[in-house]
Amino acid sequence: MLSGVDWAIDTGVTGLLGPNGAGKTTLLNLLVGLESPASGGVRFQGSSSGTIGFVPQRFSLVGGMRVVDTVAYAAWVNGVDRRGCADAAFRALAAVRLDDLADARVRTLSGGQRQRLGVAAALAHDPDLLVLDEPTVGLDPAQRMRLREVIADIGRTRTVLLSTHLIEDISHLCQRVGVLAEGRLAFDGTEAELTELVDSTPSSGVLGSPFERAYHALVAKLGADRD
Amino acid sequence: MTDLRTSGPTPPDGAAVVPRVRLRSPLGVWPVLLPVLAITGVVVAATGAMRAWPYQEWVQTSAEFHQQNALTAPIAAAAATYFAGRLLPPSRIFALPSATRAGRQTVARHLGLLIGAFVGAYLLGLLPLVVVTVSGAEYGGPDLGVMLTGVLGLVLATAIGYLVGAVTRTAMTAPLSFVLLFGATALGSGGDTFSALAPVLHIKPVLGVVQSTPFVVYRLAFLTASTIAVVWATVGLVRRHRANRRFRGSGLALLPLLIPAVLVVPPLLSKPALFAYEAETPSVCRAVNGVEYCVHEGHRSRLGIMIAATDAALTRHGGSAPFTRVYDEALRGRPVNGTDVWRAQARDTVLWVPVQPHNPSESRPVQAVGVLSGLGPCHQLRGTADPESVRLAGDLGRWLDGTAAPGNVFTGMPDSSVQRWIAANGDRIAGCGLTPETLPGQ
CATH class of the missing domain: 1.10.8 (Helicase, Ruva Protein; domain 3)
Structure with a gap:
C-alpha cells in the first residue's frame, strides 16, 4: 500500500530503494499501468499520458x-x-x-x-520513462559491470528509474535516490546525501558491508519515524 | 505464401551485414510454413482419389471443402497453439500487459497471419479438385454456402487452438489441441447427432441431393458465432494476462464462450435434416425396346452407356422383364416425367441404378442382372439361401452379363435353349429356388 508518495524524477538514473514490502512493486505496477491508484496519478512532463519501457525482474x-x-x-x-x-x-x-x-x-x-x-x-x-526492476540480480560481476555501463549511457539522455536491492547499483549509477519505507517515500535526495545519512546512522546486524548494515538501520529508522 | 519479412532497416554505422527483420512472424518462417505445407499436402493427398474419378459432381466437390477439415483443422489448431504459446505468455519481454498493443491488436495480427496462411493453404490444396470439377462436371455449380462451412471450420479450429495457447501459456499444449480438434471434427463422422456442429459429415451427398438449407445456414451461423466468441474470449484473456497470476480474471474473459455453449443445444435437441432432394431435378430420358431409361441431367453422358449395358442383358434374357423403367438413383425423391415413381405404386416396375462418379457401374447391368438372374432375391435371403441355388443364380447372372467363364453351367448352351429355360423357371429364379435338376438338358 502506497500513501502520500509525491515524487518527481528527471533525466538521469534515479534509484529506488526499499526493503521487501515497502511498496516498490506497487509503485512500479502503478507506473507501468498494471495497477490503478485509488487517488492521484502518474504524470509525464505535466501530461497524463506518456510512454514507459519496463524490464521486470523476471x-x-x-x-x-x-x-x-x-x-x-x-x-x-x-x-x-x-x-x-x-x-x-x-x-x-x-x-x-x-x-x-x-x-x-x-x-x-x-x-x-x-x-x-x-x-x-x-x-x-x-x-519517456525506462523502468528497470532489479536488472543486475543474478549476473556475474563482469556482466553486472557491463550492464551498469549500458544503463549509465542510457541515463545520459533518458529518464531511468532503477529499482534495486543492491547498494552498489545505486552508488555506481544513480544521481538521485528515493527510499520507500512502509509505503511512503522516506527519502528523496542525491546518492551523496543518502551516503551521508547512512554514515550518520549507527549500523545494525552483523553481516554485510558497513554501508549495507548502515542502510538497513536507516530503513528501519525511516520506517519507525513514520509512526 | 505471404511475405513474412518487412523491408530492410537502415543499416547502422559499421554493420557489415544487416539482417532483415521478421516482424509479421517473429518466430520465424517455419512455425507458419510447416503447417501450411502440411495442410496443403494433406488436402492434395486426400483428394487425389477424387481427382482421379472418371466423372465429377459439384455436390461432392463442394462437400469436400468441409470434409477435408478432418485432419487439417487439428493441424491448424496445433500450430496456432504453438504460436500463441510462444508469443503470448505475459512473462515475455515483448508481451507485457502494459504494452500498447497487448490484447486486441496482437490477437488480430497473429490470427490474421495464421488464418490467412492456413485458409490459403487449404484452398490451394483444394484447387486441383476444383479445376478437375470445373472441367469434368456436367451439371450445376459450386455450393458456396457448403464450401464456406469448411473454410469457417478451419478458421474456428485456428482460433480455438490459439485460445488454448493463450490459456495454457505454453507451446507444449499443441498436441492437446491436435487431439481436441481431431475429436471435435470426428464427432460428426459417427452419426447425425453432432453433424450440425462438427464440420466433417459421416456421409457425403451425391447428385440429386443437396445439404439442406436450414442445416447449412445453422452451421454457418454456429461457426461464425463460435469464432467471434473464441476470438473475443482470447482478446479478453490476453488483456487480463498478468505474469505469475495465472487465473486472475480468466473466468470473466471466457464468458463469451457461453455463446457457442448455448448454440449447441438446439441441434442436439432437434436434429436437423442433413440433406434434401434437389428442388428441381432435370432428367434426360430415352425409350429402347419398351423400356424407359432416365438419368439425371448431370449424368447425361452416361445414359447411352446404361442403355447399352442393360439392353444387352435384357436381349440375352429374352423374356419379359419385371421392370419397364430403368432410372438413375439421382432421380429419387422427385417426380420423373410427372410421376413420383419413388413413392407411387409404380415403383415396383422401376429398376434403380446407381450412377456414381467414382465407379461407372452403369456400364455393367449389375442391378438388371440381379433381378433377372435371381441373385437379388438370393441376397435378400442372406445366409438361409441354399448355396447351390445361389451358385446357379450367380452363373445365370454372369451369362446374362456376358462374362460367363468356361466353368459356368450355361457356357456353351444355345441362347434360345437358356431363354426357354428362363421362361419356364421364372418363379424358381425369382424365389432363389434353382436346383441342378432344373437345368436345361437335365
Whole structure:
C-alpha cells in the first residue's frame, strides 16, 4: 500500500530503494499501468499520458527467436509503426551494445546479454520513462559491470528509474535516490546525501558491508519515524 | 505464401551485414510454413482419389471443402497453439500487459497471419479438385454456402487452438489441441447427432441431393458465432494476462464462450435434416425396346452407356422383364416425367441404378442382372439361401452379363435353349429356388 508518495524524477538514473514490502512493486505496477491508484496519478512532463519501457525482474524470451526480431516485435507491441520497427530495433540494440548480435538466436546469449536484450526491448519504442526492476540480480560481476555501463549511457539522455536491492547499483549509477519505507517515500535526495545519512546512522546486524548494515538501520529508522 | 519479412532497416554505422527483420512472424518462417505445407499436402493427398474419378459432381466437390477439415483443422489448431504459446505468455519481454498493443491488436495480427496462411493453404490444396470439377462436371455449380462451412471450420479450429495457447501459456499444449480438434471434427463422422456442429459429415451427398438449407445456414451461423466468441474470449484473456497470476480474471474473459455453449443445444435437441432432394431435378430420358431409361441431367453422358449395358442383358434374357423403367438413383425423391415413381405404386416396375462418379457401374447391368438372374432375391435371403441355388443364380447372372467363364453351367448352351429355360423357371429364379435338376438338358 502506497500513501502520500509525491515524487518527481528527471533525466538521469534515479534509484529506488526499499526493503521487501515497502511498496516498490506497487509503485512500479502503478507506473507501468498494471495497477490503478485509488487517488492521484502518474504524470509525464505535466501530461497524463506518456510512454514507459519496463524490464521486470523476471522475464522470459523465446530462445528460437532472433535478437533483432525480439526487439522489433517488442517495438511493434509497444506502439511503433510497422515500418519503423526495424530501425527502432537496431537503434535499441546499438544502445545496449548488442547490435553485433542482431542476427543471433536468443538461446545463444549469455545471462548478461539477455538482460541487455530485455533493456533493448523496453527501449525500442523510445519511452519517456525506462523502468528497470532489479536488472543486475543474478549476473556475474563482469556482466553486472557491463550492464551498469549500458544503463549509465542510457541515463545520459533518458529518464531511468532503477529499482534495486543492491547498494552498489545505486552508488555506481544513480544521481538521485528515493527510499520507500512502509509505503511512503522516506527519502528523496542525491546518492551523496543518502551516503551521508547512512554514515550518520549507527549500523545494525552483523553481516554485510558497513554501508549495507548502515542502510538497513536507516530503513528501519525511516520506517519507525513514520509512526 | 505471404511475405513474412518487412523491408530492410537502415543499416547502422559499421554493420557489415544487416539482417532483415521478421516482424509479421517473429518466430520465424517455419512455425507458419510447416503447417501450411502440411495442410496443403494433406488436402492434395486426400483428394487425389477424387481427382482421379472418371466423372465429377459439384455436390461432392463442394462437400469436400468441409470434409477435408478432418485432419487439417487439428493441424491448424496445433500450430496456432504453438504460436500463441510462444508469443503470448505475459512473462515475455515483448508481451507485457502494459504494452500498447497487448490484447486486441496482437490477437488480430497473429490470427490474421495464421488464418490467412492456413485458409490459403487449404484452398490451394483444394484447387486441383476444383479445376478437375470445373472441367469434368456436367451439371450445376459450386455450393458456396457448403464450401464456406469448411473454410469457417478451419478458421474456428485456428482460433480455438490459439485460445488454448493463450490459456495454457505454453507451446507444449499443441498436441492437446491436435487431439481436441481431431475429436471435435470426428464427432460428426459417427452419426447425425453432432453433424450440425462438427464440420466433417459421416456421409457425403451425391447428385440429386443437396445439404439442406436450414442445416447449412445453422452451421454457418454456429461457426461464425463460435469464432467471434473464441476470438473475443482470447482478446479478453490476453488483456487480463498478468505474469505469475495465472487465473486472475480468466473466468470473466471466457464468458463469451457461453455463446457457442448455448448454440449447441438446439441441434442436439432437434436434429436437423442433413440433406434434401434437389428442388428441381432435370432428367434426360430415352425409350429402347419398351423400356424407359432416365438419368439425371448431370449424368447425361452416361445414359447411352446404361442403355447399352442393360439392353444387352435384357436381349440375352429374352423374356419379359419385371421392370419397364430403368432410372438413375439421382432421380429419387422427385417426380420423373410427372410421376413420383419413388413413392407411387409404380415403383415396383422401376429398376434403380446407381450412377456414381467414382465407379461407372452403369456400364455393367449389375442391378438388371440381379433381378433377372435371381441373385437379388438370393441376397435378400442372406445366409438361409441354399448355396447351390445361389451358385446357379450367380452363373445365370454372369451369362446374362456376358462374362460367363468356361466353368459356368450355361457356357456353351444355345441362347434360345437358356431363354426357354428362363421362361419356364421364372418363379424358381425369382424365389432363389434353382436346383441342378432344373437345368436345361437335365
